[in-house]
Amino acid sequence: MLKLLSSSSSCLQAGAHSLGPKLGVRPEMTSPLLRVLNSLTGRNRPNMARRAFFCSDSSDGSDQVVELEAKTGTEAEAEAEAKASSAIVSTNPRPEDYLTVLALPLPHRPLFPGFYMPIYVKDPKLLAALQESRKRQAPYAGAFLVKDEPGTDPSLVSGSDTEKSIYELKGKALFNRLHEVGTLAQISSIQGDQVVLIGHRRLRITEMVDEDPLTVKNKPYNKDDDVIKATSFEVIATLRDVLKTSSLWRDHVQTYTQHIGDFNFPRLADFGAAISGANKLQCQQVLEELDVYKRLNLTLELVKKEMEISKLQETIAKAIEEKISREQRRYLLNEQLKAIKKELGLETDDKTALSAKFRERLEPNKDKCPPHVLQVIEEELAKLQLLEASSSEFNVTRNYLDWLTSIPWGNYSNENFDVLRAEKILDEDHYGLNDVKERILEFIAVGKLRGISQGKIICLSGPPGVGKTSIGRSIARALNRNFFRFSVGGLSDVAEIKGHRRTYIGAMPGKMVQCLKNVGTANPLVLIDEIDKLGIGHAGDPASALLELLDPEQNANFLDHYLDVPIDLTKVLFVCTANVVENIPAPLLDRMEVISIAGYITDEKMHIARDYLEKTTREACGIEPEQVEVTNAALLALVENYCREAGVRNLQKHIEKIYRKIALQLVRQGQSDEPVDADEVQSPVSKTDLPDEPALVADTDEAKVEDFAGVKQTADESAEGKDHEHNTETSVGSVTIPDETGASEVQVADTGELMHSKDTEETQKIQEGEAKKPVEKVMVNESNLGDFVGKPVFHADRIYEQTPVGVVMGLAWTAMGGSTLYIETTQVEEGEGKGALHATGQLGDVMKESTQIAHTVARAILLEKEPENTFFADSKLHLHVPAGATPKDGPSAGCTMITSMLSIAMKKPVKKDLAMTGEVTLTGRILPIGGVKEKTIAARRSGVKTIIFPEANRKDFDELAPNVKEGLDVHFVDDYNQIFALAFSDDQNQEK
Numbered sequence: 001m002l003k004l005l006s007s008s009s010s011c012l013q014a015g016a017h018s019l020g021p022k023l024g025v026r027p028e029m030t031s032p033l034l035r036v037l038n039s040l041t042g043r044n045r046p047n048m049a050r051r052a053f054f055c056s057d058s059s060d061g062s063d064q065v066v067e068l069e070a071k072t073g074t075e076a077e078a079e080a081e082a083k084a085s086s087a088i089v090s091t092n093p094r095p096e097d098y099l100t101v102l103a104l105p106l107p108h109r110p111l112f113p114g115f116y117m118p119i120y121v122k123d124p125k126l127l128a129a130l131q132e133s134r135k136r137q138a139p140y141a142g143a144f145l146v147k148d149e150p151g152t153d154p155s156l157v158s159g160s161d162t163e164k165s166i167y168e169l170k171g172k173a174l175f176n177r178l179h180e181v182g183t184l185a186q187i188s189s190i191q192g193d194q195v196v197l198i199g200h201r202r203l204r205i206t207e208m209v210d211e212d213p214l215t216v217k218n219k220p221y222n223k224d225d226d227v228i229k230a231t232s233f234e235v236i237a238t239l240r241d242v243l244k245t246s247s248l249w250r251d252h253v254q255t256y257t258q259h260i261g262d263f264n265f266p267r268l269a270d271f272g273a274a275i276s277g278a279n280k281l282q283c284q285q286v287l288e289e290l291d292v293y294k295r296l297n298l299t300l301e302l303v304k305k306e307m308e309i310s311k312l313q314e315t316i317a318k319a320i321e322e323k324i325s326r327e328q329r330r331y332l333l334n335e336q337l338k339a340i341k342k343e344l345g346l347e348t349d350d351k352t353a354l355s356a357k358f359r360e361r362l363e364p365n366k367d368k369c370p371p372h373v374l375q376v377i378e379e380e381l382a383k384l385q386l387l388e389a390s391s392s393e394f395n396v397t398r399n400y401l402d403w404l405t406s407i408p409w410g411n412y413s414n415e416n417f418d419v420l421r422a423e424k425i426l427d428e429d430h431y432g433l434n435d436v437k438e439r440i441l442e443f444i445a446v447g448k449l450r451g452i453s454q455g456k457i458i459c460l461s462g463p464p465g466v467g468k469t470s471i472g473r474s475i476a477r478a479l480n481r482n483f484f485r486f487s488v489g490g491l492s493d494v495a496e497i498k499g500h501r502r503t504y505i506g507a508m509p510g511k512m513v514q515c516l517k518n519v520g521t522a523n524p525l526v527l528i529d530e531i532d533k534l535g536i537g538h539a540g541d542p543a544s545a546l547l548e549l550l551d552p553e554q555n556a557n558f559l560d561h562y563l564d565v566p567i568d569l570t571k572v573l574f575v576c577t578a579n580v581v582e583n584i585p586a587p588l589l590d591r592m593e594v595i596s597i598a599g600y601i602t603d604e605k606m607h608i609a610r611d612y613l614e615k616t617t618r619e620a621c622g623i624e625p626e627q628v629e630v631t632n633a634a635l636l637a638l639v640e641n642y643c644r645e646a647g648v649r650n651l652q653k654h655i656e657k658i659y660r661k662i663a664l665q666l667v668r669q670g671q672s673d674e675p676v677d678a679d680e681v682q683s684p685v686s687k688t689d690l691p692d693e694p695a696l697v698a699d700t701d702e703a704k705v706e707d708f709a710g711v712k713q714t715a716d717e718s719a720e721g722k723d724h725e726h727n728t729e730t731s732v733g734s735v736t737i738p739d740e741t742g743a744s745e746v747q748v749a750d751t752g753e754l755m756h757s758k759d760t761e762e763t764q765k766i767q768e769g770e771a772k773k774p775v776e777k778v779m780v781n782e783s784n785l786g787d788f789v790g791k792p793v794f795h796a797d798r799i800y801e802q803t804p805v806g807v808v809m810g811l812a813w814t815a816m817g818g819s820t821l822y823i824e825t826t827q828v829e830e831g832e833g834k835g836a837l838h839a840t841g842q843l844g845d846v847m848k849e850s851t852q853i854a855h856t857v858a859r860a861i862l863l864e865k866e867p868e869n870t871f872f873a874d875s876k877l878h879l880h881v882p883a884g885a886t887p888k889d890g891p892s893a894g895c896t897m898i899t900s901m902l903s904i905a906m907k908k909p910v911k912k913d914l915a916m917t918g919e920v921t922l923t924g925r926i927l928p929i930g931g932v933k934e935k936t937i938a939a940r941r942s943g944v945k946t947i948i949f950p951e952a953n954r955k956d957f958d959e960l961a962p963n964v965k966e967g968l969d970v971h972f973v974d975d976y977n978q979i980f981a982l983a984f985s986d987d988q989n990q991e992k
C-alpha cells in the first residue's frame with residue numbers, strides 16, 4: 001500500500017450543478033464523451049445541488065486546502081447513479097477511505113478528474129486487494145501514470161510490451177516508476193480483471209504506506225483575472241472549433257459547443273486536455289500543473305494542436321471524398337452508359353452477353369463441331385471472362401471467338417447428284433462447251449455412285465470472255481453448292497490466303513476462312529480466278545500456300561494462321577480459271593484437271609448471241625421481245641466485223657450497246673406520243689435532225705420537241721429555206737406560238753407563212769391518231785447496224801486477199817485465242833556471196849532461231865529442187881512478221897518461214913487461202929504444235945480454205961467438233977517436202 005496525498009486542485013465543482021438541467025441529454029445517449037459531459041453538467045443527478053465535493057473554489061474560485069467532505073446521499077444512491085451514468089463522479093468519498101489508497105499504474109494515459117477509464121489488473125493480489133477495499137466500503141484507489149523506463153524510446157516500445165513490463169513491477173520498483181501526481185479514482189466496478197475507474201481529483205504521492213493523509217494546495221488564482229479569462233475564452237473557442245470540425249464528434253457538436261462555456265477554468269483545462277489527442281506526457285503535464293493559468297495555457301496549446309490536426313483531417317477527408325466521389329461518378333456514368341447501350345442493342349463489352357451470343361451461335365453445330373475446335377472455343381470463352389473489357393487482349397479474344405464460331409463446322413449443303421437436272425442447268429446457262437459440260441457431268445456421276453463428291457481441282461483455261469467464270473457459277477448451281485469467287489491475280493501476300501497471326505494488330509483470317517464464313521456451308525464451290533497471274537511473293541510464296549489450300553492430300557488439315565485450328569477442306573470443290581496454263585506454277589498445275597475452252601467460232605457466237613446474250617440483255621434493259629428485232633444478217637455482221645475475238649465478252653458489250661440505244665428510242669418515242677398540253681409547242685423535227693441517234697425503221701416522219709427555243713431554232717433554220725420542197729412537205733408539223741396579246745393564236749409554218757388558226761384542229765387530230773398507234777418495233781438490220789454500234793473496227797487479220805510472192809499465212813496461238821499472221825520475206829540486196837537474213841517484228845529468241853533454221857532448210861530444199869538457183873547464197877533477205885507492235889515468240893512458224901523464203905526464191909506465190917503451222921527441224925521434219933483448236937478457229941475466221949498441220953496433231957484435230965472442221969481442207973504433214981508440194985503445186989498456180 002502506498003500512502004497518498006489528495007489534491008483538491010481540480011476536483012469537480014458544485015458549480016457544475018447549474019448545467020444539469022440545461023443539458024437535456026437523453027439517458028440513452030451512451031457515447032463516452034456524452035456521459036462525461038453528463039457527469040460534468042450534473043445531468044441525471046437531481047440531488048446534486050445538495051452535494052458537495054472536495055472542491056477548492058465553489059464560491060470564490062481560489063484554490064483552498066481541500067479537506068472538506070460532505071455526504072448528501074446514501075451509498076446505494078451513489079451506485080445507482082454510477083450505473084445510470086458511468087462517468088458521474090460518485091458522491092460518498094470519506095477522508096478515511098481515501099487517505100491511504102492502493103496505487104494503480106496506468107500504462108497509457110493519466111486519468112483526468114471527471115472522466116472514467118477501464119483498466120486491466122493482471123496481478124491477482126492487487127485485484128483481490130481492490131475487491132477487498134470495495135467490500136470495505138472504501139472503493140477508492142490512486143491512478144498514476146507510469147513513467148517510461150529510463151533509456152527506452154517510447155515510440156519504439158509497443159503498448160502491450162509496456163503493459164507487460166508494468167505488471168511485472170512490484171513494490172519499490174513500481175513506486176519509483178510512478179508519476180508523483182495522479183488521480184483519486186473511484187472503483188466503479190470490477191468484472192474479472194477489468195476494473196472501471198472514475199477520476200475524482202488529483203493526488204500526490206507522499207510516501208509508501210503512510211497513514212497520514214497529506215493535503216496540497218492549489219495555487220490561488222484570481223477568477224476575474226483578464227488574462228486567465230482571455231485564455232479560457234480562447235480554449236473554449238478552440239474547443240468549439242475542434243468540436244465543429246472534428247468529424248468524430250460531429251453528431252454532438254451542438255451539445256458540446258453550447259455548454260463548454262459553462263465549465264469553470266480548472267475544469268475547462270482538464271476537459272480540453274482529456275479530449276485532446278495529446279500524448280501521455282503532455283496529459284500528465286496538465287494533470288501536474290496546479291497553476292490554473294499555466295494549466296489553461298498548456299491545454300490551449302494542446303487543443304490548438306488538435307485544431308490543426310482536425311483541419312488536416314478535414315482536408316484529407318475532403319481529398320479522399322473528392323477522389324471517391326469522382327470515381328463513383330465515373331462508375332455511375334459507366335453503368336448508365338452500359339444500360340443505354342444495352343437498351344439500344346449496342347452492348348459490346350458485356351462479357352456474359354458476349355459469351356451467351358457465341359454459345360448460341362455455336363449451339364446448332366455443336367454436335368458436328370470437331371472436339372479440338374470445341375476445346376479451343378471453351379478455353380477462349382473462359383479467357384474472355386477473366387479479361388478486362390477495355391483491354392486490347394479482350395478485343396483480340398472477342399474477334400477470334402467471333403471468327404471461330406462463325407465457321408460452319410460440319411455444316412454441309414445437300415448436294416444434288418441428279419445428272420439430268422445438272423445437264424439441264426448447264427445447258428440453260430451456256431451454249432456449246434460440250435467437253436466442259438461432259439466433264440462436269442462425269443464428276444457428278446462419280447459423286448452419285450460414291451455417295452459423296454470428292455473435293456477436286458478443276459482448272460478451266462482459255463482466252464478471256466469464253467465463259468470460264470460463268471460456267472463455274474453454273475456448276476455450283478447444278479451441284480447445289482454455295483458459290484464463292486476470289487481472284488488471286490497479282491496476289492503476292494501469303495497472308496491473303498493463310499491469314500495473319502493473331503498477334504498482329506488488325507489481323508484477319510485468310511480468304512478461305514472468309515469464304516466459309518460467307519457461304520455458311522463447309523462444302524462450297526470455290527472459284528479461284530486468274531490463277532495464272534499469281535504475284536511474286538515478297539513475304540512467303542503464294543503458290544505454295546495455294547498448294548496447301550488446294551491439294552486434297554493436304555487440305556484435310558488446312559491451317560489458317562489466324563484461326564490456328566485445322567479446318568477440313570476436303571469437301572470443298574475448287575475450280576480455277578486461267579488464260580495461259582503454262583503460267584500456272586508446275587506443282588499446282590500437276591494437281592489440276594485442266595479443261596481448256598478454246599474460244600468460239602462464228603456459228604457458236606451467233607447461237608450464244610441469239611439465245612443467251614440477247615435474251616439476258618433484253619430483260620436487263622426492260623424491253624419486250626415484240627418491241628425489237630435484230631436480224632440474222634445484223635448479228636452476223638456484228639460477230640464478223642465487230643467482235644472477232646475468241647470470247648464473247650465484247651459481243652455482249654455490243655449487244656448491250658444496241659439495246660441501250662433501243663431503250664432510249666422507245667422511251668423518247670413513248671414520251672413524244674403522249675398527249676401534249678395546248679400551250680405546249682410542237683416542232684416538225686424529222687429523224688434526220690437527231691444526228692447522233694439511229695433512226696427507227698418504221699418511224700413516223702416527225703418527232704416532237706417540247707423545248708421552245710429548240711423549236712424556234714428549227715423554225716428559223718427552215719425559214720431560211722434550205723430546202724423548199726422539204727419545208728412544204730413538213731408543213732403539217734406546225735409550231736404554235738402564243739400571241740403576245742394572248743387574244744388569239746398564230747401559226748408559223750416552216751415556210752414562214754402565217755396560217756389560219758382553224759388548221760390547229762386538224763393538227764390535233766393527226767396527233768391524236770398518232771398517239772393511238774401501237775408501239776413501233778425497232779428493227780436492227782445490216783444497214784442500220786452502224787447507227788447503233790458505230791463503224792466496224794479495222795481488223796488486220798487478213799491483209800492480203802491473195803498473198804503475193806514471199807508472203808505466206810501462218811497460224812498463231814495467243815492468250816486471247818488463235819489468230820492468223822503473215823510471214824513476209826523480201827530481197828534487200830543481191831550479189832555473189834551476199835547471202836544473209838535480217839528478221840524484224842518483235843520476235844522472241846525462239847522465233848529468231850526459227851528464222852535461222854528456216855533459212856538453212858529453205859536453202860537446202862531449193863538446192864534440191866532447183867540446184868542451179870543460187871538465190872540464197874547471193875541474196876540479202878529481210879523477213880518481217882506483222883504486226884510489229886505485238887511481241888511474238890515460239891517455233892511453230894518454222895514451216896511458214898521456209899515457205900515464205902522459197903516463195904521469194906522461186907518467185908512463186910503460194911496457193912490461195914492457204915495457212916500453215918508447224919515447227920521444223922534442220923532436216924526438214926515437221927514437229928507438233930499447240931492450240932490446234934484455236935488456230936483452226938482463227939483460220940476459219942480469216943477465210944482460210946486449206947490448212948497444213950503437223951501429222952502429230954491429227955489426233956487433236958480429229959477431236960474437234962464437226963462444225964469447227966466443216967468445209968476445211970486440212971493436210972497433215974511430217975516432212976517439209978509435203979508442204980512444198982501442197983503450197984507450190986503447179987496445178988494450183990495454173991488454177992489461179
Ligand SMILES: Nc1ncnc2c1ncn2[C@@H]1O[C@H](COP(=O)(O)OP(=O)(O)OP(=O)(O)O)[C@@H](O)[C@H]1O
Pocket residue numbers: 429430431432433462463464465466467468469470471577579608612613648649652
Ligand atoms: N457458251 C456460252 N453461253 C452463254 N454465255 C456465255 C458463254 N460463254 C460465255 N458467255 C457469257 O460471256 C460473258 C463473259 O464470260 P466470263 O466472264 O465467264 O468469261 P471468262 O472466261 O471468265 O473471262 P476472263 O478470263 O476474262 O475472266 C458472261 O456473261 C457469260 O455468260
